[in-house]
Amino acid sequence: MGAKEIQTGDGKASHNLFNIKATGGWKGDRASVMTTEFEAGTAHKERAAFRVYDSYEAAFSDYARLLTDNPRYQPVLEASTPEAAAHALQKCGYATDPRYGEKLVSIMSQIPDDEPASLQSLYATRTQGRQDSDVSAVTQRRAAMAYAVENEASRIF
Numbered sequence: 001m002g003a004k005e006i007q008t009g010d011g012k013a014s015h016n017l018f019n020i021k022a023t024g025g026w027k028g029d030r031a032s033v034m035t036t037e038f039e040a041g042t043a044h045k046e047r048a049a050f051r052v053y054d055s056y057e058a059a060f061s062d063y064a065r066l067l068t069d070n071p072r073y074q075p076v077l078e079a080s081t082p083e084a085a086a087h088a089l090q091k092c093g094y095a096t097d098p099r100y101g102e103k104l105v106s107i108m109s110q111i112p113d114d115e116p117a118s119l120q121s122l123y124a125t126r127t128q129g130r131q132d133s134d135v136s137a138v139t140q141r142r143a144a145m146a147y148a149v150e151n152e153a154s155r156i157f
Contacts, residue, residue: 015053018063019095022049038096082108 014031022030029052036043053059067073073092079085086104094100 020051022051
């Protein structure tokens with residue numbers, strides 16, 4: 001991946017590629033940043049605390065853990081297509097932007113057709129088709145999500 005860093009308001013690298021907020025349970029460092037939030041479809045600016053990671057790898061792992069370990073995002077993991085997963089992220093409350101799902105779909109439409117299209121195929125590609133019976137379904141989903149995110153981030157940066 002390139003050397004591009006996500007910058008916080010104070011100029012320190014946060015490595016927070018997914019703009020995950022630092023809620024009450026977050027034990028790591030925080031960065032206070034101005035962000036655009038939507039309420040009843042209207043955008044407004046507000047200051048919010050976001051998670052700070054030591055590396056992009058840590059951000060990828062945390063994002064995958066957030067989606068796989070939080071029951072709120074189960075519809076994302078059960079989505080049959082990447083487009084359905086994008087819309088499920090929005091419906092599950094991942095972002096307040098009412099157009100978040102369609103924006104993700106627009107970005108995904110720019111990915112070449114020969115890229116793996118589902119989390120299962122991503123996992124199979126990552127493990128070169130080896131299905132270890134000792135690997136739990138959650139670990140498989142986590143690996144697939146991390147691989148998908150890593151590939152997309154590498155393409156962008």
